[in-house]
Amino acid sequence: MAGSPVTGFSPAAPLLDVKNLQVHFAVYGGRLRVLDGVNFSMRSGERVGLVGETGCGKTTMMKAILRVLPTPPAKIPAGEILFKGRDILKMRDHELRAVRGRGISMIFQDPTAALNPVFSIGEQVEAVIRYSTSPGKASSREETHQRAITALQEVALADPERLLRSYPIQLSGGMRQRVCIGMALSTRPEILIADEPGTSLDVTIQDQVLRLLRKLVEEKDTSVILITHTLGIVRETTDRVYVMYAGNIVESAPTARLFSQPLHPYTQGLISTVPRLTGGGIVSGIPGRIPDYLNPPSGCRFHPRCSQMMEICRTTKPPAFKMGDGHEVACFLYKDEAK
């Protein structure tokens, strides 16, 4: 099997299946036990949201999936990341290259940082396209250039020839964000990971960027993992949501259901603190803060902040209880209702 795309992969199986993933970081004074057995899966064509407060491990999980975590300090003591049935963690370099090129592509949190200021837009877009082309099928310069032009046209950027010759500082924030999206999609990935796309932009420009993203993934049937702190964006853009707390997935459900019937006390707290356009003041939020990963709480990691904590929560880690209709929640309050 010379690194060819996986044969015999069934379309009904998950496209990406993360099983019991643990990620630790070695630091002075011990080990940060950040990801604590994450389970996450998505089917082809699905748009999945990932939410949770700062430091809960969202970016760490994506970096593990792309295998770009620096090791050391990072260590993956357990877990599997199955992409089309094959474990990314066990792949050899050439297979990994194929996954990063045409399998999974990522738009990073900050478009200013993602684009290198000393290279022209053209040099950067063309480099991405060349990297993703399988060795042996190397395309001509002209072909690469044409694909770069198409990539910018697809994200509604006018005058792509001129833009390709420009440098990042000559573009507005909205244009830079669109270049990043165009670049990420130019390789025709099967999964697009978008980490806070456009959230540093004005809402009107952000809305334009997100509408474009939605249109493109629909046209190309791309699967998407969307990470953002703006819960409204998740509600308007995804089919299903995963909620992460301190390195654990605590709840997952179809998007509409998660927003109308959140079950986990953390999710309920998170959604209730979002300021509403309808007014009514600001709910005081969840007391306390995310735990120290050197000595994370025993049992349910949320228990020190939970208003409904029971004895068992202190001692035992809650499994994901299945509540029907694709709704799962890792909380002992639902132990008896689980199906």
Add this chain to the structure above:
Amino acid sequence: MTTEILTATALKKYFVVGRTGWRDRQAVTVKAVDGISFTMYEGETLGLVGESGSGKSTVAYTTIGMYRPTSGSLKFRGQELFQNGGQRPMSLRKAIQIVFQDPGSSLNPRRNIKQILELPLQIHQPGKNRLEQIVHLLEVVDLPPEYMYKYPHMLSGGEKQIVAIARALATNPSLIILDEPTSALDVSVQAKTINLLLRLQKEFNLSYLFITHDLSLMRNVASRVAIMYLGKICEVAETAGFFQNPLHPYTQMLLSSIPVVSVEEEALKPKKVLSTGEIPSPVNIPSGCSFRTRCPFAMDLCSKIDPVMVDTGKGHSVRCHLVSQPAAA
């Protein structure tokens, strides 16, 4: 009860950012604040909303005296803040304080919290028992006294911002400018910080000039809202009226672009005024109404004449030809 605390009249702040070509050497000017007028009343929260680069921080920095206005007037309780060149008297500098957007960079990393809070206390309330005052300040913002000996890097983003709020309170101000105080924070930390700010406002009868780009947040904290676009205010209204009946096309576009988390909010958004076009460069502002390049209702008139602010009643003012010259539409 409606005493004016801050009054801006035709306030302008221009920055010269460079020169054109080699021969003509014309100044390139950013009209960061381009003739704005507004009034703030004692004890109220005026929300200042606008996209990045619209001039919100420039208004803030001018108010605290970091910038001198290019022209126009800015009065605090009837007293002109920029009298011919002189330094601002201490009493005024005490009265107007600011909390910056980025909690990290506004606190000196080499000083502990005690030293950070001591500085304004020394200047503004000399003589008293300093330690007692610091303990009291920390208590007011709900931080345990042992935080005194921590350094900024040991605090979370939210805690740093709370220290910045305590520092602003140290001089016993009556007006605090909050320049995006929570935009770097998580929603749950934001909620805690905002609730603290609202409690302090009641306790000390503070007036807030609250700058943000988050309209949902604004809805819940401001009594009145002013919307800025490219250095000008395009609409001012009481918060409730504003959300029910936004008049300016830019405001409608803003409101319809907000991502929301519930069906009830969805119903409140104006029927989709889809956002299009790029925000123009601030050195090259369109003629006439500066919003016309993105406005779905732009008419001939809009490219020729800059509309003036008109009062539509109930303290709701708007700067748009659709309102001031409806016949042209």
